[in-house]
Amino acid sequence: MDTKKEHIFIVRCGEVALKGMNKPYFERMLVERIKKLLKKFDGISVKRQEGLIFVRADGALNKQEIIHEISKVFGVASISPAVECESTMESIGEAAVKYMLEAIEERGIKTFKVEAKRADKNFPVKSPEIGRQIGAVVLKGCKVLKVDVHHPDCLLFVDVRHDKSYIYQDKIAGFGGLPLGTNGKGLSLLSGGIDSPVATWMMAKRGMMIEAIHFHSFPYTSQRAQEKVEDLASIVATYCGRFKMHVINLLPIQEQIVANCPEEETTILVRRFMMRIAQEIAKNTGCGMLITGENLGQVASQTAEALVVTDQSVSLPVMRPLIAMDKVDIMDKAQEIGTYETSIQPYEDCCTVFLPKHPVTKPKLDRILASESKLDCEKLIADAVASEEIVDIFPQ
Ligand code: ATP
Numbered sequence: 001m002d003t004k005k006e007h008i009f010i011v012r013c014g015e016v017a018l019k020g021m022n023k024p025y026f027e028r029m030l031v032e033r034i035k036k037l038l039k040k041f042d043g044i045s046v047k048r049q050e051g052l053i054f055v056r057a058d059g060a061l062n063k064q065e066i067i068h069e070i071s072k073v074f075g076v077a078s079i080s081p082a083v084e085c086e087s088t089m090e091s092i093g094e095a096a097v098k099y100m101l102e103a104i105e106e107r108g109i110k111t112f113k114v115e116a117k118r119a120d121k122n123f124p125v126k127s128p129e130i131g132r133q134i135g136a137v138v139l140k141g142c143k144v145l146k147v148d149v150h151h152p153d154c155l156l157f158v159d160v161r162h163d164k165s166y167i168y169q170d171k172i173a174g175f176g177g178l179p180l181g182t183n184g185k186g187l188s189l190l191s192g193g194i195d196s197p198v199a200t201w202m203m204a205k206r207g208m209m210i211e212a213i214h215f216h217s218f219p220y221t222s223q224r225a226q227e228k229v230e231d232l233a234s235i236v237a238t239y240c241g242r243f244k245m246h247v248i249n250l251l252p253i254q255e256q257i258v259a260n261c262p263e264e265e266t267t268i269l270v271r272r273f274m275m276r277i278a279q280e281i282a283k284n285t286g287c288g289m290l291i292t293g294e295n296l297g298q299v300a301s302q303t304a305e306a307l308v309v310t311d312q313s314v315s316l317p318v319m320r321p322l323i324a325m326d327k328v329d330i331m332d333k334a335q336e337i338g339t340y341e342t343s344i345q346p347y348e349d350c351c352t353v354f355l356p357k358h359p360v361t362k363p364k365l366d367r368i369l370a371s372e373s374k375l376d377c378e379k380l381i382a383d384a385v386a387s388e389e390i391v392d393i394f395p396q
């Protein structure tokens, strides 16, 4: 690679840096994730160096595209496109002037301030003095510029390291979180709604690998409704990588419930079956917990009482990362991660088939168990699990 024609990105690890003894492990995982996401480009190298990650890319590649990809990696706190130079005051000065002349041309900046940091404590000039001296060189080399220490148009960072030094301006925020694969695997109950893709994303952001399960009621729900869920899943996969989605027809169970149980209990009964089927699949696939997009008080089946009765259908822990969020905040998050527009497409969900007119909002476990005793639950669950189809979800 021609070093003059390469892009350099400094990637900061955020919370990963707080992990004490495990820090090297988390950093290695992060480097692996970044490499994986950038695999589609030729001419990329990703290396750990002195607590930072350096991504070098062939200069012919699109800088913005690379930044966009890196910013999707969980564990990345921020990214700075940077310029590299030798660690001498002369080289740093030259590189700073060149950098600022470009900034003047591209963005018409008029004021600046230098913020210097000396990671290499053997460097003969101390940080404040580096700032002053490089500031003076820039003033001399860029006549139109003035120093503004309070509100500069450009805050120029100079990071002096052992071998090389780096000059940059922007810190583009990543999502933070922890690298994928550092926190087990969860099975996410994925509907076509707004909530569950966000819930899945939030758990993946904490380092959890994802597998998904989706229930439909074909032919009451359409093929297109399932495709919508696959579209949503593949948006989520752009962050958490390829995953499997288990697809199950819930209609035989719904029909049994409708035929044998009180109408107002339909939804809660269906939800308990969903959880139990999910639990079986989770056990077969090494998923240690279930994930749902449930949210306290959102609908009848998500009142405090209903959530307790739902929880009591399974022994696996159920993660509900959205439990205390307001809907508007969930919607904002869905916009941010890119699932919102797909989620709001109007397709039917299996939950809306056989929707009771007056669903019970404070279900009692003993009554629900009495209703379930009229059904051969074990067989219904086993048949549902046996009928699963598996769809491979690839990043969009
Ligand atoms: P979302 O909550 O995703 O916006 P929704 O509002 O249609 O979709 P709810 O009725 O709120 O779904 O269901 C609560 C949770 O139950 C969902 O977040 C999801 O985890 C799970 N769930 C609902 N329907 C399905 C389904 N068809 N397949 C898999 N999981 C589902």
Ligand code: MG
Pocket: 193, 195, 196, 293, 294, 295, 298
């Ligand atoms: Mg919901």
